[in-house]
Amino acid sequence: xxxxxxxxxxxxxxxxxxxxxxxxxxxxxxxxxxxxxxxxxxxxxxxxxxxxxxxxxxxxxxxxxxxxxxxxxxxxxxxxxxxxxxxxxxxxxxxxxxxxxxxxxxxxxxxxxxxxxxxxxxxxxxxxxxxxxxxxxxxxxxxxxxxxxxxxxxxxxxxxxxxxxxxxxxxxxxxxxxxxxxxxxxxxxxxxxxxxxxxxxxxxxxxxxxxxxxxxxxxxxxxxxxxxxxxxxxxxxxxxxxxxxxxxxxxxxxxxxxxxxxxxxxxxxxxxxxxxxxxxxxxxxxxxxxxxxxxxxxxxxxxxxxxxxxxxxxxxxxxxxxxxxxxx
Amino acid sequence: xxxxxxxxxxxxxxxxxxxxxxxxxxxxxxxxxxxxxxxxxxxxxxxxxxxxxxxxxxxxxxxxxxxxxxxxxxxxxxxxxxxxxxxxxxxxxxxxxxxxxxxxxxxxxxxxxxxxxxxxxxxxxxxxxxxxxxxxxxxxxxxxxxxxxxxxxxxxxxxxxxxxxxxxxxxxxxxxxxxxxxxxxxxxxxxxxxxxxxxxxxxxxxxxxxxxxxxxxxxxxxxxxxxxxxxxxxxxxxxxxxxxxxxxxxxxxxxxxxxxxxxxxxxxxxxxxxxxxxxxxxxxxxxxxxxxxxxxxxxxxxxxxxxxxxxxxxxxxxxxxxxxxxxx
Numbered sequence: 001x002x003x004x005x006x007x008x009x010x011x012x013x014x015x016x017x018x019x020x021x022x023x024x025x026x027x028x029x030x031x032x033x034x035x036x037x038x039x040x041x042x043x044x045x046x047x048x049x050x051x052x053x054x055x056x057x058x059x060x061x062x063x064x065x066x067x068x069x070x071x072x073x074x075x076x077x078x079x080x081x082x083x084x085x086x087x088x089x090x091x092x093x094x095x096x097x098x099x100x101x102x103x104x105x106x107x108x109x110x111x112x113x114x115x116x117x118x119x120x121x122x123x124x125x126x127x128x129x130x131x132x133x134x135x136x137x138x139x140x141x142x143x144x145x146x147x148x149x150x151x152x153x154x155x156x157x158x159x160x161x162x163x164x165x166x167x168x169x170x171x172x173x174x175x176x177x178x179x180x181x182x183x184x185x186x187x188x189x190x191x192x193x194x195x196x197x198x199x200x201x202x203x204x205x206x207x208x209x210x211x212x213x214x215x216x217x218x219x220x221x222x223x224x225x226x227x228x229x230x231x232x233x234x235x236x237x238x239x240x241x242x243x244x245x246x247x248x249x250x251x252x253x254x255x256x257x258x259x260x261x262x263x264x265x266x267x268x269x270x271x272x273x274x275x276x277x278x279x280x281x282x283x284x285x286x287x288x289x290x291x292x293x294x295x296x297x298x299x300x301x302x303x304x305x306x307x308x309x310x311x312x313x314x315x316x317x318x319x320x321x322x323x324x325x326x327x328x
Numbered sequence: 329x330x331x332x333x334x335x336x337x338x339x340x341x342x343x344x345x346x347x348x349x350x351x352x353x354x355x356x357x358x359x360x361x362x363x364x365x366x367x368x369x370x371x372x373x374x375x376x377x378x379x380x381x382x383x384x385x386x387x388x389x390x391x392x393x394x395x396x397x398x399x400x401x402x403x404x405x406x407x408x409x410x411x412x413x414x415x416x417x418x419x420x421x422x423x424x425x426x427x428x429x430x431x432x433x434x435x436x437x438x439x440x441x442x443x444x445x446x447x448x449x450x451x452x453x454x455x456x457x458x459x460x461x462x463x464x465x466x467x468x469x470x471x472x473x474x475x476x477x478x479x480x481x482x483x484x485x486x487x488x489x490x491x492x493x494x495x496x497x498x499x500x501x502x503x504x505x506x507x508x509x510x511x512x513x514x515x516x517x518x519x520x521x522x523x524x525x526x527x528x529x530x531x532x533x534x535x536x537x538x539x540x541x542x543x544x545x546x547x548x549x550x551x552x553x554x555x556x557x558x559x560x561x562x563x564x565x566x567x568x569x570x571x572x573x574x575x576x577x578x579x580x581x582x583x584x585x586x587x588x589x590x591x592x593x594x595x596x597x598x599x600x601x602x603x604x605x606x607x608x609x610x611x612x613x614x615x616x617x618x619x620x621x622x623x624x625x626x627x628x629x630x631x632x633x634x635x636x637x638x639x640x641x642x643x644x645x646x647x648x649x650x651x652x653x654x655x656x
Contacts, residue, residue, distance in 0.1 A: 050590075057590045220586070225579075239588045251553075251581035258548070258574075260567045260597035262378075262385045267595040269588035 002027050004067035004097030005308055011052055014247040014316060019052070020309040025067060027101045035084050035104045037074035042095045042305075042326040043121040044070065044312040045155075049246040058271050070095035071126060073110070073117045084109070089117050091125070098305050098328055113287040116297075122323035123159055123290060123297045124283070126272050130240060131159035131216075132282050133275040136167075138268040139214045139238035146170045146208055148227055151218035152189065153180035155298075155323040156240060160216045161187045162295040169214075172207045174200060174223060176318050183321055187296070201226040211235075220244045221252055228256035231263045239269040247316060298322025330355050332395035332425030333636055339380055342575040342644060347380070348637040353395060355429045363412045363432045365402035370423045370633075370654040371449040372398065372640040373483075377574040386599050398423035399454060401438070401445045412437070417445050419453070426633050426656055441615040444625075450651035451487055451618060451625045452611070454600050458568060459487035459544075460610050461603040464495075466596040467542045467566035474498045474536055476555055479546035480517065481508035483626075483651040484568060488544045489515045490623040497542075500535045502528065502551060504646050511649055515624070529554040539563075548572045549580055556584035559591045567597040575644060626650025 072095035081104030090107040094100035152173025165188035172191035173184040191207035215227035220242030289295040300320040302311035400423035409432030422428035480501025493516035500519035501512040519535035543555035548570030617623040628648040630639040
């Protein structure tokens with residue numbers, strides 16, 4: 001019998017394991033155009049917190065007592081779809097479960113790029129696309145720029161650091177704690193800020209005495225305010241995530257937001273889906289970087305379907321280095 | 329003897345008349361390349377508040393016990409500069425005083441556009457340029473857009489409303505009190521919000537039930553937060569001013585700033601100086617609009633050099649409708 005994590009109740013503030021329930025599910029009959037997939041890897045991502053609220057956004061909210069969804073890599077075990085055969089590795093959105101019967105049109109075969117399958121949930125997947133286009137398109141990072149990235153030891157941030165270095169830019173990353181800071185440095189960052197060791201603004205002002213040209217925001221709050229404070233003229237901010245605000249209902253407060261005007265700062269929010277049509281462009285640059293070691297894939301792996309909520313909850317306490325994955 | 333308003337002390341919070349002092353000044357000898365100007369009109373503008381703080385910004389701070397500066401229209405009464413003759417009307421930055429001796433290179437003769445001289449401090453000057461390029465360049469307003477503008481009865485806002493209507497856009501303006509709201513409506517606004525009558529977000533959600541595509545921000549604070557809340561996908565915000573924050577040291581708090589991400593909002597701060605090279609483009613469109621009544625010039629006129637600080641202070645209590653001017 002297949003099992004899937006269900007949303008038992010909507011979290012108020014930070015989610016807890018009580019919000020989740022693992023239940024057996026009946027799978028539909030395999031009909032024409034469908035495939036049966038046994039999942040190998042599940043993705044947990046901060047954006048899923050937003051789907052747990054009952055509000056309209058760019059993806060529909062999760063429903064109470066329905067299986068959760070998310071990126072997953074699985075193996076086709078039975079197929080009634082022409083293009084798929086047993087043994088094919090596919091990427092799809094029926095995550096948070098061990099087995100699924102899905103419309104084959106919602107599954108993509110993993111391209112042959114010489115990468116490990118789980119990397120298509122990370123550096124070669126949504127995580128990598130987010131980092132790549134956020135930095136190069138939303139923030140229009142260019143030669144000579146000083147780039148600041150928050151959550152630089154996290155899934156997206158760790159790729160941003162490496163893409164920026166691959167492009168020859170100066171990069172300052174922030175992370176929480178000595179161990180993560182060391183990782184960020186090992187990725188090539190020119191400067192590292194430990195936000196748990198002191199105020200972000202103080203650390204950033206020291207690491208970037210002449211200011212920053214680009215800020216890649218994964219967290220909002222104090223990091224964003226510090227970026228406002230020391231942005232150079234015509235700085236560009238890619239607003240990718242604001243994880244600090246996902247679990248709290250308090251407004252975010254900014255002391256330096258008025259500098260948007262004097263420094264002519266441009267902020268651009270973006271959603272990774274918008275860049276899916278440009279996947280080929282992304283693969284063409286990222287796959288060789290990964291193959292030659294310019295970009296290294298970082299993952300934190302949690303074992304077993306049972307621990308999926310723990311993996312997800314760990315995102316909000318900084319339990320992960322690089323991409324958080326669940327291996328089944 | 330010429331007289332000029334000096335900065336007696338730096339305001340902490342909202343300025344008061346105690347921060348200003350009117351003193352006689354000795355004018356320098358008229359040397360080669362200089363003109364003596366008798367001022368006719370003085371401009372007071374919200375951005376001057378920023379110059380009263382001792383912080384580096386896009387213009388240098390005012391100095392204690394030195395004459396204040398600002399836009400002014402004057403008549404040349406004596407000239408040792410080739411291009412200027414007595415009787416010429418010029419625009420220059422030696423405002424806050426009745427007479428000045430200035431380097432002729434810092435004065436511009438008023439172009440012959442059939443306009444009243446004081447309009448070059450308003451709709452044909454910095455005010456108009458700010459409105460025009462903020463709306464059309466920084467916010468990239470385009471056919472079909474729903475535009476929201478705050479301080480819509482103010483100097484810049486009242487021009488934004490009219491330029492947006494001249495371009496065939498839908499415009500919602502906010503202003504404080506019934507009288508100003510009536511003015512905004514008379515400028516052609518499709519919807520008007522009285523921010524003194526209730527929460528901005530409530531008013532905006534009613535006036536723009538399908539959301540907004542453009543927000544022209546003159547105030548920051550609750551208005552900006554309301555714009556975040558109901559922005560449509562790919563909305564563009566021109567960040568021109570945040571007058572709510574100029575006098576307070578409290579951070580601005582935002583409940584809806586995270587919508588930058590889901591709605592892919594782009595914010596762009598700008599400074600009017602950046603558009604000075606495009607003045608010809610501006611005159612070519614604005615002068616005919618003004619001549620044929622498409623755009624009307626709105627001014628609040630305070631009489632006499634003595635009352636210049638009062639005119640300035642009135643900007644922060646909403647004493648002006650349209651451009652605030654001092655007539656000497």
